[in-house]
Amino acid sequence: MxxxxxSIVLFAGVLNLASATVVPTIALNDGxxxxxxxxxxxxxxxxxxxQTVNWAVEAGYRHIDTASLYQNExxxxxxxxxxxNKGLVxxxxxxxxxxxxxxxxxxxxxxxxxxxxxxxxxxxxxxLYLIHSPESENADxxxxxxxxxxxxxxxxxxxxxxxxxxIGVSNFDTEQVKRIVKNSQTPPAVNQIEVHAANxxxxxxxxxxxxxxxxxxxxxxxFLVNRGQASVPPPQLDxxxxxxxxxxxxxxxxxxxxxxxxxxxxxxxxxxxxxxRLQQNIDLFNFSLTPEEVATINKFNVNKxxxx
Ligand SMILES: NC(=O)c1ccc[n+]([C@@H]2O[C@H](COP(=O)([O-])OP(=O)(O)OC[C@H]3O[C@@H](n4cnc5c(N)ncnc54)[C@H](OP(=O)(O)O)[C@@H]3O)[C@@H](O)[C@H]2O)c1
Numbered sequence: 403m404x405x406x407x408x409s410i411v412l413f414a415g416v417l418n419l420a421s422a423t424v425v426p427t428i429a430l431n432d433g434x435x436x437x438x439x440x441x442x443x444x445x446x447x448x449x450x451x452x453q454t455v456n457w458a459v460e461a462g463y464r465h466i467d468t469a470s471l472y473q474n475e476x477x478x479x480x481x482x483x484x485x486x487n488k489g490l491v492x493x494x495x496x497x498x499x500x501x502x503x504x505x506x507x508x509x510x511x512x513x514x515x516x517x518x519x520x521x522x523x524x525x526x527x528x529x530l531y532l533i534h535s536p537e538s539e540n541a542d543x544x545x546x547x548x549x550x551x552x553x554x555x556x557x558x559x560x561x562x563x564x565x566x567x568x569i570g571v572s573n574f575d576t577e578q579v580k581r582i583v584k585n586s587q588t589p590p591a592v593n594q595i596e597v598h599a600a601n602x603x604x605x606x607x608x609x610x611x612x613x614x615x616x617x618x619x620x621x622x623x624x625f626l627v628n629r630g631q632a633s634v635p636p637p638q639l640d641x642x643x644x645x646x647x648x649x650x651x652x653x654x655x656x657x658x659x660x661x662x663x664x665x666x667x668x669x670x671x672x673x674x675x676x677x678x679r680l681q682q683n684i685d686l687f688n689f690s691l692t693p694e695e696v697a698t699i700n701k702f703n704v705n706k707x708x709x710x
Pocket of ligand 1: 441442443444445467468534572573594595619620621622623624627656671672673674675676679680682683
């Protein structure tokens with residue numbers, strides 16, 4: 403490679419880095435910082451997932467959300483090793499979230515389950531470990547009736563061992579979260595729940611925020627994307643109300659609904675394994691919605707889950 407070609411390549415590299423979005427962080431109730439946008443990874447697997455981690459980090463994503471359930475921790479781990487080896491980021495620049503599945507809720511199962519996730523991810527620690535759901539199961543999928551307060555004691559052990567910097571829950575309601583807060587040394591730092599324009603969860607979100615617990619919003623694109631359901635509520639991708647707001651800011655309707663969650667103080671987790679859509683989904687930090695626009699989007703609420 404000649405000197406001229408080399409300088410063009412280097413210059414392009416600098417341009418590429420310069421164009422990466424910087425995602426803001428907020429402080430969790432344990433003092434750790436969390437980026438306010440995460441890459442969703444459910445259903446992304448294999449080499450595509452490894453490649454997606456590379457594209458995501460190049461685009462500016464620093465927070466990756468996975469779970470033992472997703473069976474992609476090893477693929478994500480390969481991607482993480484690559485971006486670190488390439489010098490794009492250091493481990494401490496990344497924020498990795500994973501989750502404890504329902505069949506490992508016994509207190510003495512929590513730390514071993516996390517160690518297995520860490521081994522698949524190729525990491526010494528995760529930034530955030532979540533109880534995936536309050537429901538416990540036996541290995542055969544039958545209900546196990548383990549009190550999540552016992553599971554939480556295992557989560558606290560994981561934090562004390564430094565295997566998880568922060569610990570939290572997912573799919574918990576206000577009563578369940580309050581029960582942990584009342585009976586434990588460490589309150590959850592995060593509750594990860596489904597929130598989008600057709601399922602706004604206003605009471606639950608405000609309860610969490612009043613308790614100082616950060617909300618990660620899953621399935622943030624709601625019914626703007628095809629969920630394989632025959633009949634779905636608005637808003638969809640071409641919704642006129644969203645289109646009007648999108649045109650005002652020169653954005654897409656998907657960017658408007660992601661920004662809506664940020665403007666409600668949440669951390670959306672859009673999933674994509676497509677390089678263009680990954681870039682669109684992080685391009686959210688040069689505009690914000692007015693309180694009136696947030697209120698307008700809240701009016702779409704019909705309490706409809708994408709998993710019904
Ligand atoms: N804690 C829990 O119980 C729980 C439950 C569900 C999900 N989650 C987490 O939350 C993440 C997100 O939820 P989700 O995967 O259900 O839904 P989502 O992120 O709202 O939607 C993902 C779908 O939208 C498509 N998409 C992404 N960006 C798009 C764009 N800009 N325009 C059009 N289509 C777009 C994706 O396809 P392409 O990949 O082809 O772009 C994919 O089919 C999950 O991946 C997972 O990490 C957690």
